[in-house]
Amino acid sequence: MESVNMHEAKTRLSQLVARAAKGEAFIIAKAGKPVARVTAYDSPEESQQRRLGFLAGEFKVPDDFDRMGQDEITELFGG
Numbered sequence: 001m002e003s004v005n006m007h008e009a010k011t012r013l014s015q016l017v018a019r020a021a022k023g024e025a026f027i028i029a030k031a032g033k034p035v036a037r038v039t040a041y042d043s044p045e046e047s048q049q050r051r052l053g054f055l056a057g058e059f060k061v062p063d064d065f066d067r068m069g070q071d072e073i074t075e076l077f078g079g
Contacts, residue, residue: 003027003034 002024009016009028016026016038025039062068 001025001027001037003029005032006030006035 004012004016004026006028020026020038020040023040025037027034028036028038
């Protein structure tokens, strides 16, 4: 997330608000310390955002996933 200092935020307010309206959040900082996070009014809060599918294509689940270690597990439970 981009951080913008207070002076720059004042100078570019209309541009920054337009970007926030498109979904690009940013942080306003004063003396290098974050002061405010600016997001679109109707954007979901971070805790409400869904991340479903964020690892799509990163790994492959083996076809025998539901049977992996079946013999060892059976043996551990006295089978």
